[in-house]
Amino acid sequence: MTRVTDIICVFRIQFAGTRREVGPFLLAAFVFPAAMYLFANAVAGVEVAPEQSRLRFLAGSIVFSLSLTSISWLGYLLLENRFTGRLKLFATLPLAPSSYVFGVLVFAIAQAAVSVTTLLVVGRALGVQMRPNFPLLIVVILLTILCLCGLGVVVAARARSFSQGSLLTDTLGAGLIFLAPVYYAPEVMPRALRVFAQLLPTTFAARAVQTTLAGGHAIGNELLALSVIAVATLALGFKLMKWRED
Amino acid sequence: MTATIESLSQMEVRRGTLAPAPPREIAVRVRDLIKVYRDGTEANRGISLEVRRGEVVAIVGPNGAGKTTFLRQLTTELRPTAGSVSVFGVDAVAEPERAKRAMGITPQEAGVFERLTVREHFELFARLKHLSKREAREAAREVIEELGLSAETNKNVGALSGGQRRRILIGLALLGRPPLLVLDEPTTGLDPSSRRAVWSVIRRAVAVGATVILSTHYMEEAERLSDRIGVIAAGRLIAFGTLDELLVRLDRSYRLSYRDPIDPSSDLKIRYCASFAQAQQHIARELLSEYSIARASLEDVYFNLTGEPFDKDEAEAIG
Numbered sequence: 131m132t133r134v135t136d137i138i139c140v141f142r143i144q145f146a147g148t149r150r151e152v153g154p155f156l157l158a159a160f161v162f163p164a165a166m167y168l169f170a171n172a173v174a175g176v177e178v179a180p181e182q183s184r185l186r187f188l189a190g191s192i193v194f195s196l197s198l199t200s201i202s203w204l205g206y207l208l209l210e211n212r213f214t215g216r217l218k219l220f221a222t223l224p225l226a227p228s229s230y231v232f233g234v235l236v237f238a239i240a241q242a243a244v245s246v247t248t249l250l251v252v253g254r255a256l257g258v259q260m261r262p263n264f265p266l267l268i269v270v271i272l273l274t275i276l277c278l279c280g281l282g283v284v285v286a287a288r289a290r291s292f293s294q295g296s297l298l299t300d301t302l303g304a305g306l307i308f309l310a311p312v313y314y315a316p317e318v319m320p321r322a323l324r325v326f327a328q329l330l331p332t333t334f335a336a337r338a339v340q341t342t343l344a345g346g347h348a349i350g351n352e353l354l355a356l357s358v359i360a361v362a363t364l365a366l367g368f369k370l371m372k373w374r375e376d
Numbered sequence: 377m378t379a380t381i382e383s384l385s386q387m388e389v390r391r392g393t394l395a396p397a398p399p400r401e402i403a404v405r406v407r408d409l410i411k412v413y414r415d416g417t418e419a420n421r422g423i424s425l426e427v428r429r430g431e432v433v434a435i436v437g438p439n440g441a442g443k444t445t446f447l448r449q450l451t452t453e454l455r456p457t458a459g460s461v462s463v464f465g466v467d468a469v470a471e472p473e474r475a476k477r478a479m480g481i482t483p484q485e486a487g488v489f490e491r492l493t494v495r496e497h498f499e500l501f502a503r504l505k506h507l508s509k510r511e512a513r514e515a516a517r518e519v520i521e522e523l524g525l526s527a528e529t530n531k532n533v534g535a536l537s538g539g540q541r542r543r544i545l546i547g548l549a550l551l552g553r554p555p556l557l558v559l560d561e562p563t564t565g566l567d568p569s570s571r572r573a574v575w576s577v578i579r580r581a582v583a584v585g586a587t588v589i590l591s592t593h594y595m596e597e598a599e600r601l602s603d604r605i606g607v608i609a610a611g612r613l614i615a616f617g618t619l620d621e622l623l624v625r626l627d628r629s630y631r632l633s634y635r636d637p638i639d640p641s642s643d644l645k646i647r648y649c650a651s652f653a654q655a656q657q658h659i660a661r662e663l664l665s666e667y668s669i670a671r672a673s674l675e676d677v678y679f680n681l682t683g684e685p686f687d688k689d690e691a692e693a694i695g
């Protein structure tokens with residue numbers, strides 16, 4: 131019970147801390163991916179893009195927005211707390227480091243929920259044909275957020291400086307999208323990259339989101355892979371995230 | 377210096393028989409604390425001390441002596457290389473979270489959440505100290521009032537001055553009335569009146585049972601606020617006792633300041649004397665005309681022990 135209270139308090143501290151910026155935050159989480167969706171459509175040729183491609187672009191944009199919120203911005207928040215000495219303040223409390231991470235994670239999930247919903251509404255308005263399987267979609271999105279947040283936590287806990295850390299999270303946030311077959315089919319990738327890309331969480335996420343948006347549910351492998359990655363990155367993140375210095 | 381140390385042991389024997397300390401519960405027990413940082417810096421080289429419940433202990437020492445390192449190990453922020461720390465019987469090295477439940481901590485440096493208002497900051501942190509909603513609201517109100525921040529209640533913490541932020545950090549430590557306060561230079565950077573406000577807040581906490589360990593740059597603070605004073609130099613606790621005990625250890629408890637009669641334009645000179653009579657003898661012998669004799673103070677003890685004046689810059693800055 132105290133654990134839940136702790137997590138909620140951390141969330142409220144972070145949320146209140148960014149309430150003035152929450153507009154631009156969400157705008158960026160939506161505008162960026164939405165623009166990418168339009169861009170991908172344009173490059174593929176809007177008129178000729180078959181339904182399947184449009185669905186892929188929308189799924190890609192959703193994963194893109196998750197990547198932005200979960201790695202780049204969550205990472206930024208964690209780095210900011212660490213390098214402005216606020217973490218030291220949390221460290222004075224009888225607060226478990228994992229409660230802190232979960233509090234920030236809830237914040238990331240709230241952001242992601244808003245931006246994904248917006249993208250879905252816009253997708254529908256633009257006439258993308260979809261029959262989303264919502265419960266499954268929510269599971270996929272949560273697992274994706276956990277994977278990516280885990281990465282953000284690892285980077286933020288290990289970075290030597292704010293600038294080094296934020297460079298890394300920005301690069302990861304975008305890199306994981308453009309190095310994975312998120313906006314294009316895996317067949318068009320160079321062979322070596324394709325093998326590598328098969329292991330990226332964003333690859334599994336994009337495939338799973340696309341399938342659930344199309345009303346499918348054959349995503350057992352993707353869910354398994356995302357779960358394994360989420361457990362691995364979060365476990366590493368929690369291990370690195372501690373109050374006490376050696 | 378050698379003479380001081382020799383006579384010191386006799387003094388201690390005599391004092392030991394004179395004043396048997398009443399037994400009191402030990403709040404903090406530190407044994408052989410050693411901290412070697414990764415880069416090889418030996419910041420604490422075997423510190424042992426015991427702090428009794430209800431006591432105020434001030435830790436003084438030159439910059440870089442290892443005070444912050446010492447306090448950060450008490451607060452579990454830093455893992456000791458060797459040695460033990462127990463807080464009200466809880467092993468702080470093995471069970472940091474449990475030990476922290478008994479502590480209110482003000483780090484030497486920490487960031488605040490600038491976009492929270494003063495009230496929100498206190499209330500949310502009180503909740504994180506597991507106070508109920510009502511208790512948190514009440515605790516925040518009390519602390520704001522005690523620290524003279526009432527006019528800032530609804531201001532963003534980011535809009536506060538450096539001294540006001542420092543007071544926020546002290547207030548966060550006070551929330552929930554923890555039985556042990558560990559404050560690393562709580563009043564550094566505060567103007568004299570805020571400093572006095574902080575002193576009275578600390579005194580009030582002690583009056584209702586708190587134990588306090590603080591480090592300070594200000595002699596006056598150590599003298600006025602603390603029951604016992606620990607001097608740390610080069611990672612070692614070189615003296616620990618009440619002001620009177622430290623003065624006795626000094627063994628030259630009068631300070632004679634005088635101007636050299638042969639060179640009247642020179643700076644004041646200082647000489648420590650064992651007694652008032654000895655000081656007078658010196659005055660007669662040297663035919664001094666401009667002089668003053670005073671009881672030695674903590675500043676003199678400090679100077680004798682560490683060979684450094686007690687943070688002269690800081691002292692002058694507050695004049």
Ligand SMILES: Nc1ncnc2c1ncn2[C@@H]1O[C@H](COP(=O)(O)OP(=O)(O)O)[C@@H](O)[C@H]1O
Nearest residue numbers: 413415417419438439440441442443444445446
């Ligand atoms: N994180 C650290 N890594 C390496 N050396 C450190 C670290 N923190 C402090 N030191 C060194 O340890 C010594 C004691 O520092 P500190 O405990 O901060 O002293 P004080 O608080 O008495 O000024 C200094 O020489 C300081 O440079």
Ligand SMILES: [Mg+2]
Nearest residue numbers: 443444445484
């Ligand atoms: Mg210090």
